Amino acid sequence: MTKYKESIMKAIFFAAACTSILAVALICLFLFINGIPAMAKIGIFDFLLGTTWKPNNTPPSFGILPMILGSIYVTAGAAVIGVPIGILTAVFMARYCPKRLYRILKPAINLLAGIPSIVYGFFGLVVIVPFIRDTFGGTGSSMLTASILLGIMILPTIAGVSESAIRAVPQSYYEGGLALGASHERSIFFVMLPAAKSGIMAAVVLGIGRAIGETMAVIMVAGNQARMPAGLLKGVRTLTANIIIEMGYAAELHREALIATAVVLFVFILIINLLLSLLKRRTG
Amino acid sequence: MECINKRSFGQKLKAYKRSPLSLALFLLVLVSTILTIGILLFLIGYIMIRGIPNIKPELFQWEYNTLNVSLMPALINTVIMTFISLLIAVPIAVFSAIYLVEYAKRGNRLVGIIRITAETLSGIPSIVYGLFGLLFFVTALGWGMSLLAGAFTLSIMILPLVMRTAEEALKAVPDSYREGSYGLGAGKLRTVFRIVLPSAMPGILAGVILGIGRIVGESAALIYTAGTVAEIPKGRDFLFDSTRTLSVHMYALTSEGLYVKQSYATAVILLFIVVLINWFSGYIAKKLSKA
Numbered sequence: 001m002t003k004y005k006e007s008i009m010k011a012i013f014f015a016a017a018c019t020s021i022l023a024v025a026l027i028c029l030f031l032f033i034n035g036i037p038a039m040a041k042i043g044i045f046d047f048l049l050g051t052t053w054k055p056n057n058t059p060p061s062f063g064i065l066p067m068i069l070g071s072i073y074v075t076a077g078a079a080v081i082g083v084p085i086g087i088l089t090a091v092f093m094a095r096y097c098p099k100r101l102y103r104i105l106k107p108a109i110n111l112l113a114g115i116p117s118i119v120y121g122f123f124g125l126v127v128i129v130p131f132i133r134d135t136f137g138g139t140g141s142s143m144l145t146a147s148i149l150l151g152i153m154i155l156p157t158i159a160g161v162s163e164s165a166i167r168a169v170p171q172s173y174y175e176g177g178l179a180l181g182a183s184h185e186r187s188i189f190f191v192m193l194p195a196a197k198s199g200i201m202a203a204v205v206l207g208i209g210r211a212i213g214e215t216m217a218v219i220m221v222a223g224n225q226a227r228m229p230a231g232l233l234k235g236v237r238t239l240t241a242n243i244i245i246e247m248g249y250a251a252e253l254h255r256e257a258l259i260a261t262a263v264v265l266f267v268f269i270l271i272i273n274l275l276l277s278l279l280k281r282r283t284g
Numbered sequence: 285m286e287c288i289n290k291r292s293f294g295q296k297l298k299a300y301k302r303s304p305l306s307l308a309l310f311l312l313v314l315v316s317t318i319l320t321i322g323i324l325l326f327l328i329g330y331i332m333i334r335g336i337p338n339i340k341p342e343l344f345q346w347e348y349n350t351l352n353v354s355l356m357p358a359l360i361n362t363v364i365m366t367f368i369s370l371l372i373a374v375p376i377a378v379f380s381a382i383y384l385v386e387y388a389k390r391g392n393r394l395v396g397i398i399r400i401t402a403e404t405l406s407g408i409p410s411i412v413y414g415l416f417g418l419l420f421f422v423t424a425l426g427w428g429m430s431l432l433a434g435a436f437t438l439s440i441m442i443l444p445l446v447m448r449t450a451e452e453a454l455k456a457v458p459d460s461y462r463e464g465s466y467g468l469g470a471g472k473l474r475t476v477f478r479i480v481l482p483s484a485m486p487g488i489l490a491g492v493i494l495g496i497g498r499i500v501g502e503s504a505a506l507i508y509t510a511g512t513v514a515e516i517p518k519g520r521d522f523l524f525d526s527t528r529t530l531s532v533h534m535y536a537l538t539s540e541g542l543y544v545k546q547s548y549a550t551a552v553i554l555l556f557i558v559v560l561i562n563w564f565s566g567y568i569a570k571k572l573s574k575a
Contacts, residue, residue, distance in 0.1 A: 006473050013387055016379030017398055020447070023440045024401040025406070030419045088316035096313060105321065107566055112324045116501025116556045118531045119551050122538055123327050126334075150324055159320065183299060185306035185313075213409025215504040216535060240411045240504070247415070247508055262415045266408070273407045277400070 016136065028266075035263035038062075038256030055246070055254040062257040066228045066262065070211055070236035071268075073229050074222065076149025078154055078211040082202055083161075085151075086158030090203075093159065094166040095174075095188050113156035121220035124149040129221055136233050138234040141223035145230045149216055149221050154207035163205055165199020166192060181199075202279040208273040212267070223240040237266045337550035338545040348514040353546045355518045357554065358533035364517070365435055365510065365529050366499045373439035373446055374492055379482075381450035381488075386476055406444035408503040415443050417509035431517055434510025434538040436571060441505060442495035449494065453487025454480060467552040485567050493565040500557055512536055530554055 016281075017143075042062045050063015097105060106181050108255020128148055130155070133140030171190045177187030193200070224245060243258050250258050336396070342352040352454040388395045417437030427433045463476040481488075511526030514533065516526070527538065534550040537543040540549050 002471055002473075006471060012384035013379045016376045017383035017388075017394075018366070018378050019380060020398055020401045020443060024404050026420060027412070027416045031412070034385045043344070085316045085319055087339055088313045089463060092313045092317040096317075105317075107562065108324055109320055110566070111559060111562050112320070114497050114501070114562050115327070116531050116532050116554055116558065118501070118538075119331070119554055119558075120327075120549050122547060123331065124532065126544075127330060141506055155320055160388065165382050177483055183303050183306040185309040186303070189309055206527055209407050210542065213407075213410040213411065215409065220538065223318070240409060243415060244504060244507065245517045247418070259419070260413065263448055266412055269409060269412070270404070273404055274481055276407070277403065 019036065029183060029268055031259065031263050034256060035260035038253060039263070041253060042260075046203070048264070049258070052229055053242070054255065060254065062253070064242070064257075064261055065237070067237055067239045067242045067261065070263065071230050071238040071240070071265075073143055073213045074146045074150060074236060074238055075208055076228065077143065077232075078150030078180065080282045082154040082158055082207055082211075083153025086155045086203070087162050087200060089155070089159040090162035090166055090200075091188060091193075093163045095184075095192070098133040099239060106239055108154045109159055112142075112158065115215040117153065117214060120149060120153055120215035124217060124221040127224040132233070138233045139219055139223065139235065141227060141235050142233045143222070146218050146236065146238075150211045153214060153217060154210050156202045157210055158207040161203035162196070162200045165196040167197060169195045174266065189270055191243060198279050198282045202276055205272055205276050205279060209269060209276070212238075212268055212272070215238060215244055219244060239268075328470050331548065331551045331555060335548035339552060340549070343549055344544065346516075346517050353543050354514075355530065355533055355535065355546070355550050357514050358528050358530045359553070360516050361431075361527040362500060362521060362529040362531075364528065365431065365506075366496055367436065368431065368435035368498050368523075369438040369442065370492065370495065373442050373495065375530050376439075377443050377446035377491075378450050378488060380447050381454055382476055382481075384451055385454040386472070386480065392516060401445055402444040405440070406448075408441075410441065410502055412439050414505040414508050416440075417505065422509055423533060429509060429511035431510060432523040434527070434529075437505050437509045438499050438502060441502070442498050445492045445498065446488075446495045449491025450484070450488045453484035453491070457483045459524045480493040486571055490565050490568045491570065493561055496556060497561045497565070500529070500561070501528070502529070503529055506532050507535070530557075 004207035035239050042050075046067070047062055050061060050064050052061045052063050054061050092100065093105060093109070124145060128145050130144050131140075132138070132142060132148075136144070146262060173191050173195055176185050177191040178184070182190065218238050219241045222238065222241060224237045224241050225235040226237045226242065226284060229236045239261055242261050246254070247258055300310070310488060343354055344356050345352050345354040348355055348357050350356045364450055369483075384395060384398065414437065417433055420431055421427050421433035421436050461479050461483060465479045470478065506529060510528070510532070512526050512528045512532055513526040514536075515525075517523070517527055530550065531554065534547060534554065537547045
């Protein structure tokens with residue numbers, strides 16, 4: 001009887017463990033089955049490299065290059081803002097911060113990571129958009145606004161992961177640096193940071209993954225015009241925004257083209273994941 | 285070691301004078317940290333100051349209408365949605381963690397695949413989950429935009445998070461516990477449920493609470509799976525009613541652009557919940573490290 005129960009439960013545990021495999025398989029299956037035919041119908045090059053997205057025209061044109069570029073630009077902008085600040089904050093947390101202050105700062109950064117994206121989006125809408133509008137003119141909803149907001153959003157990810165990477169560097173590296181006459185800063189920046197390189201890279205890649213997949217915050221501040229990105233202060237539309245804005249009323253080929261947009265996004269994410277696991281293997 | 289490195293402020297200043305690069309780097313580090321914390325304080329402060337005066341009793345009326353823009357139904361829906369998602373995700377996540385830690389043999393290929401898929405899952409953006417939910421649960425399974433479709437979508441989303449923390453928690457249980465249990469004649473199953481799981485409980489719970497945080501904050505994955513109806517689901521088929529959670533409610537308010545005050549108030553409530561969840565998770569983790 002007990003033996004019986006043991007093997008049944010083992011089977012249940014095994015089945016549960018396979019759920020994540022099943023989930024990934026289902027997600028791939030449903031996205032690709034619904035998205036690939038649309039790509040074929042539109043033509044893979046017309047779809048990926050087409051510069052106009054006018055699904056309601058006759059004949060409609062489904063080119064998502066504007067959105068691909070939009071996603072890449074906004075993410076790059078976010079990285080330019082978020083990566084240096086994030087890494088420097090991580091340096092402070094790992095090497096400067098007194099223990100007492102750490103007990104306050106660490107939860108604060110965790111909190112920054114926990115704030116829902118919709119709240120970030122709202123904050124961007126009521127604070128950053130008017131600020132950009134008043135400072136640089138235009139509508140305020142722009143690539144720059146989205147980059148700043150996303151830069152803030154990826155800060156805690158980059159700071160947190162980089163911090164543990166810096167902490168994983170043996171203390172002897174730092175002491176060796178000091179012994180050779182380097183200052184505190186020089187030991188950290190020229191001895192410890194290079195040693196923590198792959199961990200910090202992993203943090204950056206993780207942050208980029210978050211930025212490229214972010215949806216709700218971006219659509220509230222980016223302007224969402226479906227045309228080729230025209231400048232830092234002009235509105236852009238990202239891949240994620242394209243999906244969520246039009247999915248509500250899209251039908252037939254338009255709908256399928258949106259799913260194909262998600263496929264493109266998914267492929268981006270898979271590439272990022274692959275990079276991440278390569279980096280992790282190097283750290284491990 | 286601490287005392288050796290302790291230098292007076294004057295000594296530090298002198299050292300910096302000799303090496304301007306070090307000073308510049310130090311200032312950069314300081315400015316960045318102040319910026320990070322400053323942004324957090326500014327964000328929370330701004331929303332609190334604008335939002336708290338807008339929290340009014342009519343926001344908590346039972347029925348939503350365009351006059352009171354009540355967030356009560358959305359709040360209750362959030363609780364229901366969280367509960368159902370956890371009901372689906374937590375057993376699966378904990379059982380998978382048990383399999384990975386207690387049963388799988390070392391070097392098992394399947395374990396590698398499970399790890400990779402779990403990592404993939406945790407990297408997928410919520411909009412892709414939302415689209416998958418729309419294609420699979422809403423359309424292919426014919427559930428329609430419903431509480432159930434939303435909950436299933438969310439449970440896949442939090443699965444890797446809960447699973448990873450549960451795995452870590454199980455791994456942290458010392459082997460001597462298991463050996464002691466076997467030594468007293470307990471079987472594998474009894475050891476897992478009576479000895480290993482209870483000692484890993486705080487860690488698992490901390491992961492679950494993080495999962496709750498993600499569910500509460502999620503909006504992109506829910507708009508096309510659970511829909512945006514601002515009513516509490518009722519009746520026998522309540523699982524198949526369309527509902528909006530608090531985050532989706534807030535999105536609806538801000539995108540309509542008419543209810544800025546109410547948006548502030550909703551943001552305060554959301555922030556409050558998130559702070560509470562964060563604090564609670566930290567509290568449990570601290571308990572864990574003491575034990």
